[in-house]
Amino acid sequence: MRISMLFLVFVLLGPSAQAQEAVAVLKTMSGHVWVIRNDARISAAPGMELLEADLLGTDDDGSAGVSFMDGSRVSLGPDSAMEISSFRFAPKDKDYDFQVYFKKGTAVYSSGKIGKLAPETVRFRTPQAVLGIRGTTFLVRVQ
Amino acid sequence: MRYIIIAYLSFFLYVLLGHAPTTTVVLMPDEDGGVGRVTVNTQQEEYVLTEPGTFVQVTERISPPGEMDQETIDRVFGPALEMQVPLPVSFHLYFQSGSSIPDAASSELLPKIVQLINERPYPQVSIIGHTDTMGDKDLNNLLSLERAEAIRNMLADQGVPREIMEVSAHGQNDPLVPTGPDVSEPRNRRVEILVR
Incomplete structure (x- = not known):
């Protein structure tokens, strides 16, 4: 009975959970790096796929580099946190969106294909400002 | 107050x-x-x-x-x-009209591309097929897919894991050099390999 209930849970949750596509991959990291997904804190490991709405963070000893599916890259220094607010890269439908919320710490942003094809959709938000780009590498600190 | x-x-x-x-x-x-x-x-x-x-x-x-x-x-x-991920690199492989076999110069690039893939941390490879505007639009969609799949198979034969490769096909919709309809343009008969 318990097994069949579990099965039911998987059947109900499975498809919606799987329907979410990876939008980025954690490629490089050192120290403690974590992801908050669906209110749960997960320890991050290199190669981990990131989803929309994930909050990626580093501890005092941590740093991390992420590559998005369009080739955009963001790396975080120590004690930093960034939410992937929304990401769409569908050249076939000309549908693009890149929005992150950088809460604290230090970061390097380098634009990818979205920055070339639809720079107006790129919004790098912080508590104080919204940063937009035209084919750019920039550094940000929020303290 | x-x-x-x-x-x-x-x-x-x-x-x-x-x-x-x-x-x-x-x-x-x-x-x-x-x-x-x-x-x-x-x-x-x-x-x-x-x-x-x-x-x-x-x-x-x-x-x-x-x-x-x-x-x-x-x-x-x-x-x-220090943690910044290496710059993505893209390559173009070119094809004869109607063919899904890359030309000789393009094929020679493959070992270099494989080496670059292997050097990257957790690499991902996007393979995107394209055609020029000669002929039927639907057939071009199919041809661009065949081109991309041919390149995927060649990379797989040289040891690139299939699960890190993603194939897509844009047909004649995404030309490198914009042309009118029914124009044979060698630079548009291509597969783009994007290594992240």
């Missing part, structure tokens, strides 16, 4: 002590040598950074721009800069 004063004072103290919540933005040159622009927007104002190495700070307002020296950049942003 009292609350307003306290809020004002604490904000003043924050600023004095250097703890006012602040965003600092520094424009950097791109790795390919170009320099873009960053627009910095608050609800009230906007500033556009155009010179590499210049920065602004945003608290309530946007500060006048300044120049950040390399030593400060390294001290503040060193760990983040």
